[in-house]
Amino acid sequence: MYTDDIGAAGRRRRPSDEPEDGAVLERRLSSGSRAGAELETLVNNRTLAVRAGLEEDAFFTRPDGTSTVATRYDLERAVPESEKPHLEELERYWVNEPYAFVVVFRSERENERKYYLVEPFLTEIERELRAFLADKLRTTISYADEGGPGDDGTDRRAVVEAQLRTLLERYDLVRKPTRGSDGLLGTVTSLFGASEDDGDGGADEAGSDGVRPERAILASDPETLNDRQVERLRYYLTRDFVGYERIDGIKRDSAVEDISCNGYDSPAFVYHADHGQLVTNVRHGTDELDEFVVTLAQRSGAGISKRRPQVDATLPDGSRAQLTLGREVADRGTNYTIRQFTDVPFTPIDLVNWHTFSLEQMALLWLAIENHKSLLVAGGTASGKTTTLNAASLFIPSSTKVVSIEDTRELELPQRNWIASVTRPSFADGGNEVDEFDLLEATLRQRPDHLLMGEVRGEEGRTLFQMMSTGHTTHTTFHADSVDEVLRRFTTAPIDVSKTMFTALDLVAIQTQTSVDGRTVRRNRTLTEINRYDAERDEINISDVYRWRAETDAFRRVGASSVLEEIAFDRGWSEERLERALFERQVVLAYLVANGVDGYADVAAAVQAFMNDPPRVLSLVANGELESRLPALRNLESVSIDVDPETEAHAARPEPSARTERTAANVLERAEESLFERYRAGASE
Known part of the structure; x- marks a missing residue:
């Protein structure tokens, strides 16, 4: 006999019971195991795996x-x-x-x-509340726009948040309910003007607010909106009224270079600095896409309509947009492409860390630009031409006067002695336009030491080369995939620069967008010098100094540099002194790479300080003190380096590869053997 759990006597267990009970238990365990495996599979299929290492x-x-x-x-x-x-x-x-x-x-x-x-997910009732509040805010914002002197985003955000707070309080959406109140559902029902369905399936009568709240609200908060719901509503309303609606988050992504939507029922695409072209989960409805493009045009001060279905615009944050409305000129309908504006420019260190240029190439560009040699950066679409031009402009000494000409502001320089000129379209057909020719003519009277032109597209290139041939150092970009194409297009119609005049240009950097190990990258394919015009053969003599080799993803020096020889002649340097000048600049760049100094303000301060006082900066490098002294080096009278720390923190700057780190370390080792000792001892040139 045996007793059960409460001490009562039970029946005598028979020997035949034990194997039967064990089999049942085994079956149950097996069934439970299968159910657990099925549940695990179900969970795995319905939830996303967390990336390893992510907290x-x-x-x-x-x-x-x-x-x-x-x-x-x-x-x-x-x-x-x-x-x-x-x-x-x-x-x-x-x-x-x-x-x-x-x-x-x-x-x-x-x-x-x-x-x-x-972005935050909204319930049905939250979406309808958002629609109602947006309708109310739209009137308020329009009134504020009409009555105010302008709309600068900050004022607009303040108006949206203040009016949202007022609306929530006015309709008792955030107050404690009083006795006898119907709670949030009743408040929202009356607020939205909902009525019982009369059975005909028709819409609500015009004149009501026309939005029916869902009873899903009862499952979470039957009384008022909680703080989280208010935060979500505030986010979406400020996003839509102040930001860029569905793509606002993408616009804020510093790693995104381009945003595009190719037509109705098409997802948005982005060009990501690290991942290349990507499809996104963002989609616009047909009417919404039309309205969004019209809004972008209006914010840019441009008009777009069925009569004028395409416009090029500059958005309030400086981004460039190409907008197309409707199907008149696009089979797939309304579309847009936005080229993002970088609040903080990339630097020469970024170009080295990306392996767009090598340390040797960057040192050559530094010495050349510092000594008034003209540079043209050419390449195809999205090859990084403007990025390189902007980064190379840090090599312009702060003691010189700079004038820039652009149709959209993209260049950013630290020099105080800088005139930034921008073209202006006409306000009416045929009148008040200020184009590149007008700005180039004005530049002649402004007497710059360096002229930067955002991009040469047409006949203004002839005027640019006329200025170059009269001694104005010029830096610009051009759309071409090779040096031969650059020569052909500049020396034939419509630009039609004479071949003798073209030799006023010193350097051409050809950039390309390519793939390395499955990654989309940018590389400087060749760094070429324009030497002289051969009258007998009627051709321009050119020579490559560096070439990129795709099979090894490495840059190789393939020829001597006549530009460096000219610099040595003009400065009265021996060949040894020239090599030392080149190496010193390479050392400064290698120090910045090796120590992770890549912020715009720090790189600009180091480069400008070196050009003002090379021995001092080399002494700081030799003693390992340059990084700690950079804040003090920013305080040059001729340089204005003012970068918002938060903006800099969000800049998508690349990390150097192991190969780039080794190269920088090798340069510093060579400097330890041949250069640093004289600067540690306090010697100077």
Whole structure:
């Protein structure tokens, strides 16, 4: 006999019972194991895997310890369940913390990378509240625009937030309910003018606010909006009224260079600095896309309509946009392409870390530009021409006068003695236009030491070369894939520069966008010198100094530099002194790479300080003190280096590769043997 759990006597257990009970238990365990495996598979298929090494709790926690507005839940809602089993997370970062973040995935099924913008998910009632409040705010904002002197974004945001707060209080959406109140549902129902369905399936009568709240609100908050709901509503309303609506998060992504939507029912695409072209999860509805493009044009001060369906515009943040409305000139309908404006320019160190140029090439460009040699950067679309021109402009000494000419402001220089000129389209047909010719004519009277022209597109190139041939050092960009194409297009119609005049140019850098190890990269394919005009053969003599070799992804010096020889002649330097000048600049650049000094303000300060006092900077490098002294070096009277620390912190600057780090270390080792001792001892030139 045996007793049960409460001490009662039970029946005598028969020997035959034991194997039967064991078999049942085994079957139950097996069934439970299968159910557990099925549940695990279900969970894995319906949730995204977290990237190894990512502390997700920390990612979704604010500095004050509270949760971010956008959370893991919003990420799960943003990605379709059918996609989740096939996605591998590559990168995750905030673009508008705590409201919006980006995740870059690789799809194992489709073997492509995808860009997901994740924003707070709204319930049905929250979406309808947002629509109602947006309608009310639209009137308020229009009134504020009409009555104010202008709209600069900051004022607009303040108006939106103040009016939103007023609206929420006016309709008792954030107050404690009084006795007998119907709670939030009743308040919202009356506020939205909802009525019972009369059975005919028709819409609400015109004249009401026309939005019917859903009863889903009862499941979460039957009384008032909680703080999180208010935060989500405030985010979307300021995003739409102050920012760039659906693409606002993408616009804030410093790693994105271009944003485009190719037509109705098309997703938005981005060009990402690290991942190349990516499809996004952002889509516009047909009417919404039309309205968005019209809004972009209006914000840019341009008009777009069916009569004038295409415009080139400059957005308030400086980005360049090409806008097309409707199907008149585009089969797939309304589309846009936005070329992002970089708040903080890239530097020569960024170009070296990207391996767009080598340290040797960058040192040569430095010495050449510092000594008034003209540079033309050529390449195809998205090859990084303007980025290189902007970075190379740091090599212009602060003691010189600079004038820049652009149709859209993209160049940024640290020099105080800088006139930044921008073309202006006519306000009416045929009148008041200020084009490149007008600005070039004015430049002659401004007497610059260096002239920067954003891009040569047509006949203004002839005037530019006339200025170059009269002694004005010029730096510009041009759309061409080779030096031969540059020569052909400049010396034939419509630009039609004479071949003798073309030799006023010193250097041509040909850039290309290519693929290395599956990554989209930019490389300087050749660095070429324009030597002389051969009258007998009627041709311009050119010579490559550096070439990029695709098979090794390395730069090789292939010829002597006549530009360096001219500099040595003009400065009265021996060959040894020339090599030392080149090496000293290479050492400064290598120090910045090796020590991770890549911020715009720090690089600009180091470069300008060297050109003002080389022995002092080399002494700081030799003693390992340059990095700590950079804040003091920014205080040159002729230089204005004012960069917002928060903006700099979000700049998408590259890390040097192991090969670049080794190259920088080798340069510093050579300097240790041949250069540093004399500067540690306090010697100078």
